Amino acid sequence: xxxxxxxxxxxxxxxxxxxxxxxxxxxxxxxxxxxxxxxxxxxxxxxxxxxxxxxxxxxxxxxxxxxxxxxxxxxxxxxxxxxxxxxxxxxxxxxxxxxxxxxxxxxxxxxxxxxxxxxxxxxxxxxxxxxxxxxxxxxxxxxxxxxxxxxx
Amino acid sequence: xxxxxxxxxxxxxxxxxxxxxxxxxxxxxxxxxxxxxxxxxxxxxxxxxxxxxxxxxxxxxxxxxxxxxxxxxxxxxxxxxxxxxxxxxxxxxxxxxxxxxxxxxxxxxxxxxxxxxxxxxxxxxxxxxxxxxxxxxxxxxxxxxxxxxxxx
DNA sequence: CCAATGAGTAGCAAATTGCAACCAAAATGA
DNA sequence: TCATTTTGGTTGCAATTTGCTACTCATTGG
Numbered sequence: 614x615x616x617x618x619x620x621x622x623x624x625x626x627x628x629x630x631x632x633x634x635x636x637x638x639x640x641x642x643x644x645x646x647x648x649x650x651x652x653x654x655x656x657x658x659x660x661x662x663x664x665x666x667x668x669x670x671x672x673x674x675x676x677x678x679x680x681x682x683x684x685x686x687x688x689x690x691x692x693x694x695x696x697x698x699x700x701x702x703x704x705x706x707x708x709x710x711x712x713x714x715x716x717x718x719x720x721x722x723x724x725x726x727x728x729x730x731x732x733x734x735x736x737x738x739x740x741x742x743x744x745x746x747x748x749x750x751x752x753x754x755x756x757x758x759x760x761x762x763x764x765x
Numbered sequence: 766x767x768x769x770x771x772x773x774x775x776x777x778x779x780x781x782x783x784x785x786x787x788x789x790x791x792x793x794x795x796x797x798x799x800x801x802x803x804x805x806x807x808x809x810x811x812x813x814x815x816x817x818x819x820x821x822x823x824x825x826x827x828x829x830x831x832x833x834x835x836x837x838x839x840x841x842x843x844x845x846x847x848x849x850x851x852x853x854x855x856x857x858x859x860x861x862x863x864x865x866x867x868x869x870x871x872x873x874x875x876x877x878x879x880x881x882x883x884x885x886x887x888x889x890x891x892x893x894x895x896x897x898x899x900x901x902x903x904x905x906x907x908x909x910x911x912x913x914x915x916x917x
Numbered sequence: 918c919c920a921a922t923g924a925g926t927a928g929c930a931a932a933t934t935g936c937a938a939c940c941a942a943a944a945t946g947a
Numbered sequence: 948t949c950a951t952t953t954t955g956g957t958t959g960c961a962a963t964t965t966g967c968t969a970c971t972c973a974t975t976g977g
Contacts, residue, residue, distance in 0.1 A: 632871030669935045704874040714866040719784030722856040732914045735900035748887035762884045821966045
């Protein structure tokens, strides 16, 4: 499978050398990651996404089109007539880690101690342990034990 | 350190029970995560952020105020006069994992094979290994070996 | 003293979002 | 069979958000 830059014709990057900025240019708007979250949770049809997110339909049309254009969703017309299915591509499925990181941060910092929230569990029904960035030798790292090399 | 819900008065959640949605409500706009990225990379003053991101100054004023309000940045007036320093709170520093996940996805999917980009390295100068969600026993998981429990 | 810098505001234009109404093809159901 | 609902949109318009340019006003630095 040949890898191409997913940038659509005419699009320009906010900060071309930064992978964080490119990711945000691709999926960093208010709705895209919620659409992707729902796709990971089984949504396929236009109306699935509409009902789960509550997004306006013209905006949903536009976001689905853009996510297809950018290689994150694949649009499949069901053999029987007119129903469209939007399914995650490999790149889309790979956003799993980003969604998990966002979910875990939200659990830690966006809920009061007693508030209920949905939980992501493995096949045994147990919650996933927390993601933890490590260095090349497996030791935990954080903001002040890492740095960004701005050249190559 | 008492934990409070960071929601400012009058704000309402897109999807109150979903930690992903709450995280996006707090930092999911076009600029906030780039501001946080720059804070992690040493930016402190208003103009640091303005030059690194290229954001409009009135929007930057607004985003910094919101991030302070939401407990992600702390605003410190330097003892000497007018200079303000914006530094990450503990919750802000904890977004490191989210930024790393976004960065690594971008590296994998938003660059053509030959394109150069900045790199995040540990104290030894080696690139961080890829984050990998696992189940409760340390086995790798992905979209189809996990599920979201929508109750509690 | 005078210029430059830091941290904003204010006013307005352009772009993006959201709402409500409309539409046509296909599936459903009485 | 034939009306109704569902699906996947489009269109027009209003409200909101963004970005640009020009202004402040208080320090610093020389």
